[in-house]
Amino acid sequence: MxxxxxxxxxxxxxxxxxxxxxxxxxxxxxxxxxxxxxxxxxxxxxxxxxxxxxxxxxxxxxxxxxxKLNFLKKRQFIFFVIAIEVVLLLLSRFVGARVNGAHGWLRLGPISIQPAEYLKIILVWFLAYTFSRRQEEIEVYDYQSLTKNQLIPRALNDWRWISLILIGLVAILPDLGNATILILTALIMVSVSGIAYRWFSTILMTIVAFASVILGSIWVMGVDRVAKIPVFGYVAKRFSAFFNPFEDLSGAGHQLANSYYAMSNGGWFGLGLGNSIEKRGYLPEAQTDFVFSIVIEEFGFVGASLILALLFxxxxxxxxxxxxxxxxxxxxxxxxxxxxxxxxxxxxxxxxxxxxxxxxxxxxxxxxxxxxxxxxxxxxxxxxxxxxxxxxxxxxxxxxxxxxx
Known part of the structure; x- marks a missing residue:
């Protein structure tokens, strides 16, 4: 049958x-x-x-x-796709168009390709393939089966090296947003691989501690000094806005401050579809990064909550x-x-x-x-x-x- x-x-x-x-x-x-x-x-x-x-x-x-999804479990095909992704990331960094301080797009006529976006599903696929093949080892040796008791992997084909290289290529675009998503997604993949819960807790606390040290260092050093670091200079502006968006309303804090204004304008039930004030030149990138601020402004807290509930x-x-x-x-x-x-x-x-x-x-x-x-x-x-x-x-x-x- x-x-x-x-x-x-x-x-x-x-x-x-x-x-x-x-x-x-x-x-x-x-x-x-x-x-x-x-x-x-x-x-x-x-x-x-x-x-x-x-x-x-x-x-x-x-x-x-x-x-049939059996082709997803073929090692040669996985590494072929990864090799193509690496080439596309390198091309986007050194040949691709620069948008908002980052190299992340390859333009082919009217079409723009953003390789970092495709890496999200590729990383999930690669780690699912790698960890699913080690289930018997994980049951016996727990987390050690994923690392072979090696703090630093010795072979370049180790999943940690491959993941680190792929995420690193995204980070140097620089695209720290997608790099953060990739890091957290990799953490999720490790945690669902079958290892004991204590390892997940340890890794999570390590990441939180590392992020806290980075934020604290930027706060102590000052955003102006961080801005002089090659590659990541534009990222410093985002940190400046994070610490105090209203200190520089015409510069680094402009987007976040207007995002607050948009959400405040929306109230409970919003201004109505198409009636946003902030999207009319006040809030840059209103259609991409800050689109949900406009959703709150037009649909209100109630409408935006329903959309968010549907997504969840x-x-x-x-x-x-x-x-x-x-x-x-x-x-x-x-x-x-x-x-x-x-x-x-x-x-x-x-x-x-x-x-x-x-x-x-x-x-x-x-x-x-x-x-x-x-x-x-x-x-x-x-x-x-x-x-x-x-x-x-x-x-x-x-x-x-x-x-x-």
């Missing part, structure tokens, strides 16, 4: 994804149309570009859902797929995707609210950015496929037990 995967589609993931994607198109139009009209361009320019990426995403979801529901359903999965690779892949989306959401919200320094990270689905939407869609497609395969295998086991019983 053959079970068709079409009947196993997880609508509790697909429907929230579709709603958030459509909301994203509406928000992109709302945040970009006025600015485009001011420069004499079509008010639909940005939303049409986003719409094209969404159509490509839907085609990708349809294709990925139907295929989607993430929790993805995590639930990982928890229920019997196959270690499938489980870690789904948990990694859910963790990656959760980290991106928290970092964006933290940045626009001043809880952490602004990192330039986009808000999932709502921010303008075709590459981000495509990566999130591909990640959703993998989770849908994994969930369908797990359900089908479970049904086959039940049928077999019934037959033999």
């Amino acid at each position: 053959k079970i068709d995967k079409r009947h196993l589609l997880n609508y509790s993931i697909l429907i929230p994804y579709l709603i958030l994607s459509v909301l994203g198109l509406i928000v992109v139009y709302s945040t970009t149309s006025a600015t485009l009209v001011q420069i004499g361009a079509s008010s639909f320019g940005s939303v049409l570009n986003q719409g094209i990426f969404w159509l490509i995403s839907l085609i990708a979801i349809s294709f990925i859902y139907k295929i 529901f989607l993430i929790l359903r993805i995590i639930l797929v990982g928890i229920r999965a019997k196959n270690p690779f499938n489980s870690m892949m789904a948990l990694g995707v859910g963790g990656m989306m959760l980290m991106q959401t928290f970092i964006n919200i933290g940045g626009i609210s001043g809880l952490i320094p602004s990192t330039g990270v986009t808000f999932p689905f709502l921010s303008q950015g075709g590459n981000s939407l495509l990566v999130l869609s591909v990640a959703i497609a993998f989770v849908l496929n994994i969930d369908a395969n797990e359900k089908r295998d479970s049904l086959y086991r039940e049928l077999e037990d019934t037959y033999h019983g």
Whole structure:
């Protein structure tokens, strides 16, 4: 008996994804149309570009859902994709366009590729493959099976070296926002690999302590001195705004201060769709990094909370797929995707609210950015496929037990 995967589609993931994607198109139009009209361009320019990426995403979801995922477990294919990603990251650093102080984009005619975005799903895939192959060792030797009792890995093909090199290439763009997401995603992947909880706690406390030392050092040294450090000079402005955004309203603190104004303007129920004041030239990057500030201004605290609740529901359903999965690779892949989306959401919200320094990270689905939407869609497609395969295998086991019983 053959079970068709079409009947196993997880609508509790697909429907929230579709709603958030459509909301994203509406928000992109709302945040970009006025600015485009001011420069004499079509008010639909940005939303049409986003719409094209969404159509490509839907085609990708349809294709990925139907295929067998065994190719994801082939070592040669994984390292081939990683090699291409390394080349793209190097090209974006030394050849790519410079935007807001960072090299992160490769322009191919009208299309811009952001390799750092694609690295998110590649890192989850690579670590899920690596850790799933060591489950028997992890059960016996715990965390030591991942490190071979080596504080510093001796071989360049060690997962720690590969992860460090990939994240380092993103950091030197410099794209510290995506680098932070990658670090936290890697931490999540290590924690769900089967190791004891105490190791996760130790790693997390180490990262918190390291981040505290960095922030404290910048505060003691002063932002002006940090700004003189090669490569990371522009990042110092973000830290300056984090410490006191109202000290330099015309400079470093301009974005964060206007983000506060936007959220204050929104109140409980918002000014109404399209009626934002801050998006009309007051809040730079209103369609990308600070899009949720505009969402709060137009939809209010109540509307923005409902959108955030829908996103968290989607993430929790993805995590639930990982928890229920019997196959270690499938489980870690789904948990990694859910963790990656959760980290991106928290970092964006933290940045626009001043809880952490602004990192330039986009808000999932709502921010303008075709590459981000495509990566999130591909990640959703993998989770849908994994969930369908797990359900089908479970049904086959039940049928077999019934037959033999």
